[in-house]
Amino acid sequence: MPRCILLLAALFTLSSAMTAVQAQHGPTADQLEARCAEGSFGGAKTETLPAKWEFSSDGGKTFGPMPAAFGVNPKQILTARATFPVNDPAAVAALWVIFDEPKGGKTPGAFATCGHENVGDGECGASPLWTHVVVTLNGKTPQGPLPGMMYHALPVQTTGLLTKGDNTLTISGPLSALGGITQVALKPLQLIAAVPGKAVIRSGPILGHFGDDFFSVTCRTGLPAAVTVTATPVEPAGAASSATSPVDLYHRLKVTLPKGTRKFTYTVISKLGDMIDSKGPFTVSLPASDAKTLRVVTYGNSRGNYYSWTKASLYADGMLKCKPDIFVHLGQVMEFASWDFQWDVFYLDKFAQLMATVPTYLAPDGGDHTGLTLKLFSTPAADEQNLTWTQAFGPVRLIGIDGIWDWSAASANAKWLERVLKDSREKYILAFNHFPGYSTGQQSRPRGGSMWTPLQQCRDTICPLLGKYKAAAIVSAFDYHYERVEPTPDKGVTSIIAGAGGAKTYRQSNRASANNPFAKTSVFREHTPSFVCFEISDKECVMKAYNLAGKVIDEKTFAPRQ
Numbered sequence: 001m002p003r004c005i006l007l008l009a010a011l012f013t014l015s016s017a018m019t020a021v022q023a024q025h026g027p028t029a030d031q032l033e034a035r036c037a038e039g040s041f042g043g044a045k046t047e048t049l050p051a052k053w054e055f056s057s058d059g060g061k062t063f064g065p066m067p068a069a070f071g072v073n074p075k076q077i078l079t080a081r082a083t084f085p086v087n088d089p090a091a092v093a094a095l096w097v098i099f100d101e102p103k104g105g106k107t108p109g110a111f112a113t114c115g116h117e118n119v120g121d122g123e124c125g126a127s128p129l130w131t132h133v134v135v136t137l138n139g140k141t142p143q144g145p146l147p148g149m150m151y152h153a154l155p156v157q158t159t160g161l162l163t164k165g166d167n168t169l170t171i172s173g174p175l176s177a178l179g180g181i182t183q184v185a186l187k188p189l190q191l192i193a194a195v196p197g198k199a200v201i202r203s204g205p206i207l208g209h210f211g212d213d214f215f216s217v218t219c220r221t222g223l224p225a226a227v228t229v230t231a232t233p234v235e236p237a238g239a240a241s242s243a244t245s246p247v248d249l250y251h252r253l254k255v256t257l258p259k260g261t262r263k264f265t266y267t268v269i270s271k272l273g274d275m276i277d278s279k280g281p282f283t284v285s286l287p288a289s290d291a292k293t294l295r296v297v298t299y300g301n302s303r304g305n306y307y308s309w310t311k312a313s314l315y316a317d318g319m320l321k322c323k324p325d326i327f328v329h330l331g332q333v334m335e336f337a338s339w340d341f342q343w344d345v346f347y348l349d350k351f352a353q354l355m356a357t358v359p360t361y362l363a364p365d366g367g368d369h370t371g372l373t374l375k376l377f378s379t380p381a382a383d384e385q386n387l388t389w390t391q392a393f394g395p396v397r398l399i400g401i402d403g404i405w406d407w408s409a410a411s412a413n414a415k416w417l418e419r420v421l422k423d424s425r426e427k428y429i430l431a432f433n434h435f436p437g438y439s440t441g442q443q444s445r446p447r448g449g450s451m452w453t454p455l456q457q458c459r460d461t462i463c464p465l466l467g468k469y470k471a472a473a474i475v476s477a478f479d480y481h482y483e484r485v486e487p488t489p490d491k492g493v494t495s496i497i498a499g500a501g502g503a504k505t506y507r508q509s510n511r512a513s514a515n516n517p518f519a520k521t522s523v524f525r526e527h528t529p530s531f532v533c534f535e536i537s538d539k540e541c542v543m544k545a546y547n548l549a550g551k552v553i554d555e556k557t558f559a560p561r562q
Contacts, residue, residue, distance in 0.1 A: 029306040036341045040153035041096065042202050042222015044194035049095075051084040051169075051191040060170075069183040070175050074115075078130070079172040082191055089162035093194040093223045093272065094144075095137075096153040097171060099128070099187040109187050112150040112338070113371070116176035119150045120336035126152065128184040133173040137161045143224075144249060146371025149340045153192070157224050159247055199225030199272040201279050203348050206355045208252075208378025209391070212289055213259040215359070216378045217268065218252045219279075225272040227251040234283070235263035250375040252384070262286055282356045287325040291394040292537065297322050297358075299501035299531035300330025300365075300434060300477025304347035308502030312350035314548040315502065315531060320354055321550070322533040325393075327358045328400065330477035330498060331365035331434030338370050348376075362387055363432035365478070366404035366454075388413065390420050395560070396536045397426040401433035407457040414461050421469035427560035428541045429471035430534060434478055437463040438487055438495045440512035440519050441479025451515075463492030470561035472541050475532060480506045482530045482545055484554055486521040494556065496543070498532045505529070523554050 027035070054063035056079040057070070063081055070078050086092060099109025110126030111133045112119050119129070135145060137156060144155035156169065169191070177184045204219030217229050230242040238258045245251040257264060267280035287294055297319040302308055319327065334347055348355070362368065362377045364387045378384045379400060380391040387402040399420060407413045421429065435452075436444060437459035444455055451459070458476075466474055467489050474492070477499035485495040505527045512519045528547050535542045541558040 026310070032306060032309065032345055035345045037152065039202065039344050040151070040341045041192070041194065043198070043200035044093065044223055045197055046096075046192050046194050049084050049191045049193045051082040053189050054081045054083075055079065056081070066186055066188075069185050071183055072175055072177045072181060074174050076174055077172055078175060079170055080189060082169045082189070084167055084169070084191055086162050086164060086167055089158070089164060091195060092158055092162055093196045095156040095158055095169070095194075096192040097156065097169070098153050098190050098192060100190070108152050110150050110152045111145070111154040111171070113145050114148045114150070114338060118148060119338045126150065127177075128186065129176045130171070130173050131176045133171055136170045138163060138167055146250075146340070146375065148338055148370040149372055150338045151340050153341070155249065157249060159224050194223055196273050196275070197223070198275040198277050199223040199270040200277050201227075201268060201270050203344055203376060204356070205229075205268045205279060205282070206376055206378075207284065207357065207359045209361070209380035209384060209389075210286055210359055213261075214254055214256050215284070215286065216252065216254045216384065217266070218250075218376050218378055219268060220250050220372075220375065221270045221277075223272055224249055225270040227253065227268060227270045229253045229255050229266055229268050231255045231257060231264045231266040233258060233261040233264045236260065252375070252378065260288075262288060279356070284357050285325075286359070287393050289393060291325070294326070294393045294396055294534075294536045295322060295324045296326045296328060296398065296430065296534045296536070297324040297531060298328040298330055298432065298475055298534075299498045300363075301332045301480055301499045301501045301503045302329070302334075302347060303332060303501075303503035304334035304342060305503075306346070307504055309346050309350065311502055311529060311548065312347070315529070316351050316354045318546055318548060318550060319531055319533070320358075324358050324533070326398070327354060327360045328398070328432050328475075329360065329362050330432060330475065330501070331363055331368050332477060332503070333362070333368055333373065335503075337368050337373055340372055343372060361389065361398075361400055363400045363434055364402055364404070365434045369404070388416070392424070392426050395426055395538050396428040396430060396541070397424045399429065399431040401431060401462065403433040403435040403454045403458060403462075407454070407461050409461050414465070417462065418465055421465060421471070424469065427538065428536055428558060429466070429469065429561070430541075431462070431466055431471060431474040433458055433462060433474060433476050436476035436478055436495055436497055437474070437492060438485040438516045438518055439476070439479045439483060439497050440508050440516045440522055440524060441481055441483070441497065441499070442506040442509050443479045445509040445511050445515045459492075463487065463495070464490070467492045472558040472561070473543065477501065480504065481508075482525040482528055482553065484523040484545075484556065485516060485518050487518050491518075494558070496532060496545075498530065498545070500525070500528060500530045502529070525553055528553055
C-alpha cells in the first residue's frame with residue numbers, strides 16, 4: 001500500500017480517536033467559551049444596526065472619528081456616541097454593544113460597570129476593557145447593565161426608550177490595560193439589535209427564601225419580558241396561585257401558598273408578545289418552621305470555570321441524593337463573579353435541577369458581591385439581597401454570615417449576631433461563613449506576620465460568640481480542601497472547611513501549626529473534592545462529608561445544646 005495512503009489512514013484513525021475522546025470528556029474549554037459568547041444574546045435573533053459612531057475625549061464637547069489609540073488613565077474619559085435610525089420601535093426588543101464581531105479574536109473588548117481591579121486577573125477575558133461605563137439612550141439611563149459586572153455584549157433594555165427616527169446611544173468611561181501599557185488600540189464598535197421573539201429563560205429558576213405560606217424564585221430572561229410563576233399545592237392539595245413580574249431582564253417573584261403547604265409543583269413562563277418560554281414543572285418539598293427534621297447540604301469554591309465544570313454534575317447529583325431541604329453555597333460561586341457571560345454555561349446550567357428544587361442560600365466570598373449575584377440569590381433577611389441572614393426550622397437555627405464586612409467585637413454585625421444567638425431557643429445552631437477562623441490551608445496562612453482581617457475577625461469575634469452560646473458548628477470555604485477542626489470551647493466550636501467544591505485543591509500550608517493552633521485536632525483531606533450534609537433531628541445532628549463517589553470521608557454527631 002502506498003505510504004501516502006497509509007499516512008492518510010493513520011491520520012483518519014487519530015482523528016477518530018480524538019473525536020471519541022472529546023465525545024467522552026465533553027466540550028473543550030474553547031467550545032464552552034463559544035457557548036458563553038452566544039449566550040450573551042439570550043437566544044435572540046439578532047441583526048447589526050447601521051449606526052454612525054463618534055468619539056469624544058473632552059466630556060462630550062466635541063466629537064470626531066474613533067481614535068487609533070486612547071490613553072490608559074482613570075481620569076481620561078472616552079465617550080462613544082452612536083446615532084442610529086429606527087423605523088419601528090416595537091420591532092427592536094433589546095440592544096447590545098460589542099467591540100468588533102461577536103465571534104472575533106481570543107480577547108474581544110469588553111465593558112465593565114466597575115473598575116479593572118474588580119473583574120479578575122490576567123486579561124480579564126477582554127482587550128481593551130472599558131471600565132466604569134455609564135450608558136444613556138436618548139438621554140435616559142436604560143436598564144440592563146448591572147453594578148459590578150463585565151460584558152462582552154453590553155445589554156441595553158430599550159422598552160419605552162426608543163423613538164421613531166434617529167436615536168442616540170452614549171457610552172462613557174476610562175479604558176484599562178495591564179503591564180504598564182499607556183495606550184490601547186480601539187476596535188470597531190457594533191450595535192446589535194434583537195427582533196421580538198421568544199424571551200428565553202436564560203438563568204434559573206432559582207428557589208430562594210421561603211416561609212410557611214410563600215416561596216420566592218428568581219430568574220433571568222434573554223430579552224425583556226414578563227415572567228409568571230404558577231404553583232399548585234400537592235400536599236395538601238389546593239388551588240393554584242401565581243405571581244407575575246414586570247417586564248424586565250431580571251425577575252424576583254414571591255408566590256403565596258395556602259399555609260401548611262409543604263409540597264407543590266411550580267412552572268415558570270416568560271411572555272413577550274405572543275411568544276412564550278417555560279421551564280418546569282418542578283416539584284418542591286419545603287420544611288415547615290416547626291419541622292421535626294432538616295437536611296442541609298453545603299460546599300464552597302465551586303469557581304465556575306472549565307476545571308470545575310467537568311465535575312459539576314457529580315457535585316449536583318451527589319447533593320441531590322442527600323434529599324436536602326436547603327442548599328447553602330459557601331461562596332466563590334464563580335471564578336470571576338463579575339464575568340456575566342460565563343454564569344449560565346459554567347455554573348447555573350449544571351446546577352439547574354438542584355437550585356430549581358432546593359431553596360438556595362449564600363454565605364458569600366467578597367468577590368460574590370456583584371449585580372447578578374444579588375439578582376439571582378435570595379436570602380431570609382428583611383432585605384432579600386442582604387447576605388447576612390438567619391432562619392430557624394424546628395430544632396435548628398441557620399445563620400449566614402457575610403464575612404467580608406466589619407465583624408470586630410464592637411461592630412453592628414457582631415452585636416446582631418449576639419442578639420440572634422442569645423434569643424435562639426433551638427437545640428442546634430449552624431453558622432455559615434466563607435471565611436474560616438481556623439484552617440491549615442494555603443489561603444489562610446499568615447501574610448506579613450498577620451492574618452487577613454475577615455479570617456482574624458472570624459477567629460476573634462464570630463467563633464467565640466458561637467462557643468459562648470454553644471452552637472454546633474461553623475462551616476466555611478475559602479481554603480480549597482476539606483477539614484474539620486476542634487478548637488477549645490473558649491475559642492469556638494467545631495469548624496468545618498468545605499472548600500473543595502470544584503476548584504483545584506491546594507496542599508496543606510507549611511505554616512499550618514502557626515496558622516491553626518488546633519491543627520493536631522484536624523481531620524484533613526487535602527485533594528478530595530467533597531461536600532457536606534447535615535441531618536438534624538430533635539435527638540441529634542449528624543454531619544457527613546462525602547467525596548464525589550458518595551463515600552463518607554468524615555462524620556461527626558452533635559448532641560443538643562443544653
